[in-house]
Amino acid sequence: EKDGYKHFMLKEIHEQPRAVRDTLRGKFFAGKVVLSDLRLQPNEISDIKRIILVACGTSWHAAMVGKYYLEKYTRIPTEVDIASEYRYRQKIIDSGTLVIPVSQSGETADTLAALKEAKTMGAKVLCICNVMDSSIPRESHGVLYTNAGPEIGVASTKAFTTQLAALYLMTLYLAQERNQLTPEQVADKIVDLEAIPAAMESVLQDGERYARFAERYHNYTDFLFLGRSYNLPIALEGALKLKEISYIHAEGYASGEMKHGPIALIDENMPVVVIATPSEVHEKVLSNMEEVMARKGRVIAISTNSTAVEAVADTFIVPEVPEEFSPMVNVIPTQFIAYYISDFKGCDVDQPRNLAKSVTVE
Numbered sequence: 001e002k003d004g005y006k007h008f009m010l011k012e013i014h015e016q017p018r019a020v021r022d023t024l025r026g027k028f029f030a031g032k033v034v035l036s037d038l039r040l041q042p043n044e045i046s047d048i049k050r051i052i053l054v055a056c057g058t059s060w061h062a063a064m065v066g067k068y069y070l071e072k073y074t075r076i077p078t079e080v081d082i083a084s085e086y087r088y089r090q091k092i093i094d095s096g097t098l099v100i101p102v103s104q105s106g107e108t109a110d111t112l113a114a115l116k117e118a119k120t121m122g123a124k125v126l127c128i129c130n131v132m133d134s135s136i137p138r139e140s141h142g143v144l145y146t147n148a149g150p151e152i153g154v155a156s157t158k159a160f161t162t163q164l165a166a167l168y169l170m171t172l173y174l175a176q177e178r179n180q181l182t183p184e185q186v187a188d189k190i191v192d193l194e195a196i197p198a199a200m201e202s203v204l205q206d207g208e209r210y211a212r213f214a215e216r217y218h219n220y221t222d223f224l225f226l227g228r229s230y231n232l233p234i235a236l237e238g239a240l241k242l243k244e245i246s247y248i249h250a251e252g253y254a255s256g257e258m259k260h261g262p263i264a265l266i267d268e269n270m271p272v273v274v275i276a277t278p279s280e281v282h283e284k285v286l287s288n289m290e291e292v293m294a295r296k297g298r299v300i301a302i303s304t305n306s307t308a309v310e311a312v313a314d315t316f317i318v319p320e321v322p323e324e325f326s327p328m329v330n331v332i333p334t335q336f337i338a339y340y341i342s343d344f345k346g347c348d349v350d351q352p353r354n355l356a357k358s359v360t361v362e
């Protein structure tokens with residue numbers, strides 16, 4: 001059932017446009033976002049004072065993007081925590097606290113435990129999950145399913161992009177119900193979001209380029225991934241994918257943090273993947289990239305334009321989309337980099353060593 005693909009991971013990377021369309025399907029009526037499975041009453045929506053997103057691994061990276069969405073449009077103070085940390089810390093929760101666990105499997109032990117703790121302390125719990133009727137949705141007050149379909153590869157791909165779409169939907173819904181976005185604004189954003197799967201499709205056609213890239217780069221022992229703002233979580237996610245399936249050491253960093261330490265690592269043996277698509281902080285990213293190149297770092301740029309970033313070692317071109325949706329497109333090159341390097345090295349792509357698809361024990 002790999003549909004002719006060599007691995008489940010490759011199949012699932014290619015399924016992403018379809019999966020995102022399925023996340024969005026049935027959620028819009030007459031220009032409004034309708035999320036009835038959240039089962040939220042109008043007074044509960046207006047009473048939300050704080051939001052806490054909890055998750056592990058790749059789902060935690062999606063939650064980090066979710067914080068940007070929620071704070072931008074709902075203006076509700078939002079934090080993100082790793083579930084294994086959140087469950088044991090001295091939590092501050094009251095009836096105005098909304099906790100959003102994010103999980104592909106719905107069975108991750110730490111995320112489930114964090115959810116139960118928060119619920120016991122009086123929080124409202126609405127989860128984002130891929131697996132119907134798994135433990136996390138069963139314990140939550142409401143759910144938004146991602147509808148990505150079964151994800152078999154241990155490395156999460158389509159679960160991540162659909163979680164981003166779901167987090168955006170939840171944000172639009174809350175902002176709409178709290179009258180922070182006008183119906184026209186919501187309708188415009190829905191149109192923009194519905195255009196993203198086609199943009200993702202165009203990146204998927206470049207697989208062969210990444211295969212050739214892997215031939216040249218598989219022998220490096222360390223990689224850095226840099227991003228800012230909405231794309232900092234993509235830098236972290238790119239590094240996680242590479243570590244997980246190709247066993248190459250990689251770190252994701254906020255590019256503005258380079259000068260506070262990690263720039264000391266840079267030399268010609270350190271490929272640096274820089275997410276450099278248009279954004280409010282684009283100029284800053286370009287200057288961070290110059291700093292890396294000045295120290296002979298080998299820059300691999302993910303960009304919408306090959307000329308804006310001359311002198312880089314490699315550029316992967318992605319289509320231009322509104323900045324807030326760029327993580328859904330920009331993550332695909334990082335998935336391909338990890339996939340093709342892992343495959344070139346002959347690693348077990350779908351079943352990396354020491355890892356389980358869902359971590360159901362602490």
Ligand code: M6R
Pocket residue numbers: 056057058059102103104105106107108111154155156157240241244357358359
């Ligand atoms: O099923 P979950 O989303 O709760 O799983 C969380 C992590 O275990 C998972 O995302 C893990 O980090 C992936 N293997 C990363 O590719």
